[in-house]
Every structure is written in structure tokens, then in C-alpha cells.
Amino acid sequence: MQEIQEAGVQAQLFSPYQMRELVLENRIVVSPMCQYAAENGNASDWHIMHLGSMAVSGAGLIITEAAAVEPEGRISNLCLGIYSDENELALARVIDFCREYGKARLGIQLSHAGRKGAVTPSWEVRRPLTAEEGWWQPEAPSFVDDGVHSPPAVLDLAGINRIKAAWVDATVRSDRAGFDLVELHFAHGYLVNEFLSPLTNFRTDGYGGTREKAMRLALEIFDECRAIWPGHKPMGVRISAVDWVPGGWSLDDxxxxxxxxxxxxxxxxxASSGGSSHKQKIVAGPSYQVPFAERIRAEASIPTMAVGQISEAEQAEAILQEGKADMVALARGMLYNPRWAWHAASKLGVHLDYAKRYVNCHPALGTELKFADTGEKAEALRRLWRASEKSRLSGLRPTDTPTG
Incomplete structure (x- = not known):
């Protein structure tokens, strides 16, 4: 890392990344994070605040929390959805806000909670919703009773086809709302993961019994969504790379x-992991899921996004430099420090454009601040900044500072 800084070479973390026609300014991704702040599936002012803050964070890409493809696909009655006109319009409002003030590109994660739906938010003790709270009947590929979630109804072929159609409709809505990217959520023990994992799929029809049949729903949903999603826009998939339970879904799978x-x-x-069974024994620690992304990238010849306890700039940079992944995603780290990208850029010796209203806190470190403006205004701002920085470093109070 020191060699990168001394040589003046841009850190890999802050190099552009292109998928189809979408170009990300850097490899930092704000991972999907459930907020439990929606109203009838509609994004609220909380989402404007939360995602708007992330839009000016310096990250290259923000992916929304899981947005349910139908009302029964939500985790809780406070979860985001994209199954109605109101949902679509509410998300479009968030997108417009983020684009007006931020530079990050915007993705949406489409999801169906399956048997893990109709429960309370994560900060409460997990239990099924009551009828008064709006409980609905969860559905799944097979009957599983884990003592936490409501026992699910088993999906028949008509139910499977209904859900596939809901994924397609949500994909169409995501494009109309203006998202740059779609991520399909096939992980964490939710519906598609329930079909994939032998711990939750006991079917003997065309959707279970062998690995190929267990993968059928995932591939059908992907094919139908990819066909309707614009060809110039990227589509990715989040998976649970392993179940962390003997006899469960494996990295080879x-x-x-x-x-x-x-x-x-x-x-x-x-490449995430876990979520299918309460029997899982996760061995967590810094970068603990990165080996999954590394092997999938190498053996499946597909770009990967690493996620899971990535918290330090040098750690993220090493993941990319060593070819273990193409992007790094942060969730809790971004919640704790929404300016993570700014601090990472400073550590790695990289210039990062700030929102103009925040330039006063830019740690220029003696180098010229980069402004999007050109001409006399930009030059005046640079002069003001240099004067301000010189005064600050000499312990004097600057008389002029740039205001944007």
C-alpha cells in the first residue's frame, strides 16, 4: 500500500469499474441493508435521508435494501416493496433526490422472503406478526418449522408461476423507476435460497430432488428478469455461497x-453466506467471506463482489489487488461511518471529489483540490483553498474559505 502512495498510482479501490454500459467511479459498494421504515411497501422520508446520505458518501454504487416483489414477499410489514404503482413512485422520488445531490450509481435488490416473512423487525425479538399487525401466510418450497417463523404453506406450480411473474413485474418497475442496476437476492435463507438449499427443499418434482432441479427456479427467474431488463444495464445475483451446515449448500454448488x-x-x-438454518455454525472474522468470492471468480470466470466484515481501507484494497474480487461491499461499516470512502481515499493517498457543500472538510494534504467546475470560478476556489489550507497548517485562522 505504501508503494502505491509513493508512486502516485491510483489505488485499485478507487479505479473505475464498468459493467455493460454502466461505469462506476470506484469499486466501493454500499451493500443492501434492511431499514424497516417503509409504509405499505413505500419508501419513506427515512429512505431519502438514509440513501441520500450514502449518495454523497463517495461510494461508486448504492444498492437498496431488499425490495419485495409482492406483498407476501416482505420480511416484515415495514419492509420495502416494488409491487405497486405507489411503491414505484416512492422509489423514483428517492432516486431523483439521490441523483440531484450525489454521484453514486443506484441499484435495487429484488427479493422474496419466502418462509422467513411476516415477522417483526430485526431490532425486536423475532416472532411472527400477529393478525392485528397484518400477518400473512408465508410460502416455501417445502414445510419447515424452525420455531421462530410461521410454518409455511408449500408452493404448488401455480404459486411458483405467480411468484416468477412478480419478479418480472418488479424488474419492469425497477427500470421505470430509473435504477441503473438490479441485484436478485438468492441468499440468506429467503425464497430462492430455500429452493437451492437441501436443508429447506425436500421436493421430488421438477423443482427439487437434484442440484439441477433445485437450481431451476433461480435460473428461470434470472432468465425471465434478464430478458425484460434493458440490455445495457447490468444484473447481478447475491447468493449464500455456503450454508455453514454439514449436508447443506456448498461452495462447489x-x-x-x-x-x-x-x-x-x-x-x-x-458472495455472502448462511441464513438457511438455525443450525449454522458461521466462522466469522475480518474478510471471512472473501474466499468464497475468490473461488467463484476464479472457477466460474465471473466478476464477484466481496462482502462481510470488510472495514479497513487497506483490507479492501488488498482484496482487489490480490484478485480476490472486483468490487467490495460494506454494510455495517457504512452505517457506522457514512464517510468511509472519504477516509479510505485519504489513507490510500487518492483524491476523491466531495459534494461541493462539503469541500471545507476535504483533507487536501497540500495537493490541489479537484473541482468539477471549470474556468475562473474553479481557479478562484483553488486559490481560496490553498490560502485556507496554508493558514490552517500554520495555525492561523483563515480569512477566506471556499463555500462552494
Whole structure:
């Protein structure tokens, strides 16, 4: 890392990344994070605040929390959806706000909670909603009773077809709302993951019994969504690379699935893990899921997004420099420090454009601040900045500072 800074070479973390016609300014991704702040599936003012803050964070890409493709696909009654005109318009409002003030590109994660739906928000003790709270009947590929979620109804073929149609409709709505990218959520024990994992799929029809049949729904949903999603826009998939339970879904299975998705036009795999069973024994720690992204990238020949306890700039940079992933995603780290990208750029010796209203806090470190403006205004701002920085470093109070 020191060599990068001394040589003046741009850190890999802050190099552009292109998927189809979408160009990200850097490899930092704000990972989907459930907010439990929606009203009837509609994004609220909280989402404007939360995603708007992330839009000016310096990240290259923001992906919304899981947006349910139908009302029964929500985790809780406070979860985001994109199954109605109202949902679509509410999200378009958030997109417009983020684009007006921020530079990050915007993605949406489409999801269906399956058997893990109709429960309370994550900060409460997890339990099924009551009838008064709006409980609905969760559905799943097979009957599983884990003592936390409501026992699900088993999906028949008509139900499977209904849900596939809902994914397609949500994809159409995502394009109309203005998203740059779609990520399909096939992870964390939610519906599609329930079909994939042998811990939750006991079917003997065309959707279970073998790995190929268990993958059928995932591939059908991807094919139908990719066909309707504009060709110039990327589509990725988040998977649980392993179940962390003996006899469960394995990394070898994930590599096979990732190869199939690649041939169908998938642009990246986000390699997460777990969620299928309360028996899971996760061995967590810094970068603990990065080896999954690394193997999938190498053996399935598909770009990957690494996620999971990535918290330090040098750590993220090493993941990219060593070819373990193409992008890094942060969730809790971004919640704790929404200016993570600014601080990472400073550590790695990289210039990062700030929103003009924030330029006063830019740690110029003796180098010339980069402004989007050109001409006399830009030159005046540079002069003001240099004067301000010189005064600050000499311990004097500057008389002039740029105001944007």
C-alpha cells in the first residue's frame, strides 16, 4: 500500500469499474441493508435521508435494501416493496433526490422472503406478526418449522408461476423507476435460497430432488428478469455461497450455479453466506467471506463482489489487488461511518471529489483540490483553498474559505 502512495498510482479501490454500459467511479459498494421504515411497501422520508446520505458518501454504487416483489414477499410489514404503482413512485422520488445531490450509481435488490416473512423487525425479538399487525401466510418450497417463523404453506406450480411473474413485474418497475442496476437476492435463507438449499427443499418434482432441479427456479427467474431488463444495464445475483451446515449448500454448488448464471448474462456474483438454518455454525472474522468470492471468480470466470466484515481501507484494497474480487461491499461499516470512502481515499493517498457543500472538510494534504467546475470560478476556489489550507497548517485562522 505504501508503494502505491509513493508512486502516485491510483489505488485499485478507487479505479473505475464498468459493467455493460454502466461505469462506476470506484469499486466501493454500499451493500443492501434492511431499514424497516417503509409504509405499505413505500419508501419513506427515512429512505431519502438514509440513501441520500450514502449518495454523497463517495461510494461508486448504492444498492437498496431488499425490495419485495409482492406483498407476501416482505420480511416484515415495514419492509420495502416494488409491487405497486405507489411503491414505484416512492422509489423514483428517492432516486431523483439521490441523483440531484450525489454521484453514486443506484441499484435495487429484488427479493422474496419466502418462509422467513411476516415477522417483526430485526431490532425486536423475532416472532411472527400477529393478525392485528397484518400477518400473512408465508410460502416455501417445502414445510419447515424452525420455531421462530410461521410454518409455511408449500408452493404448488401455480404459486411458483405467480411468484416468477412478480419478479418480472418488479424488474419492469425497477427500470421505470430509473435504477441503473438490479441485484436478485438468492441468499440468506429467503425464497430462492430455500429452493437451492437441501436443508429447506425436500421436493421430488421438477423443482427439487437434484442440484439441477433445485437450481431451476433461480435460473428461470434470472432468465425471465434478464430478458425484460434493458440490455445495457447490468444484473447481478447475491447468493449464500455456503450454508455453514454439514449436508447443506456448498461452495462447489455455488460455483456450478455461478457458471450457469454467467452463461445467461449475469454480470457479477455477490458472495455472502448462511441464513438457511438455525443450525449454522458461521466462522466469522475480518474478510471471512472473501474466499468464497475468490473461488467463484476464479472457477466460474465471473466478476464477484466481496462482502462481510470488510472495514479497513487497506483490507479492501488488498482484496482487489490480490484478485480476490472486483468490487467490495460494506454494510455495517457504512452505517457506522457514512464517510468511509472519504477516509479510505485519504489513507490510500487518492483524491476523491466531495459534494461541493462539503469541500471545507476535504483533507487536501497540500495537493490541489479537484473541482468539477471549470474556468475562473474553479481557479478562484483553488486559490481560496490553498490560502485556507496554508493558514490552517500554520495555525492561523483563515480569512477566506471556499463555500462552494
Amino acid at each position: 455455488s460455483i456450478v450455479l455461478s457458471k450457469e448464471l454467467r452463461t445467461r448474462g449475469c454480470d457479477y456474483i455477490c
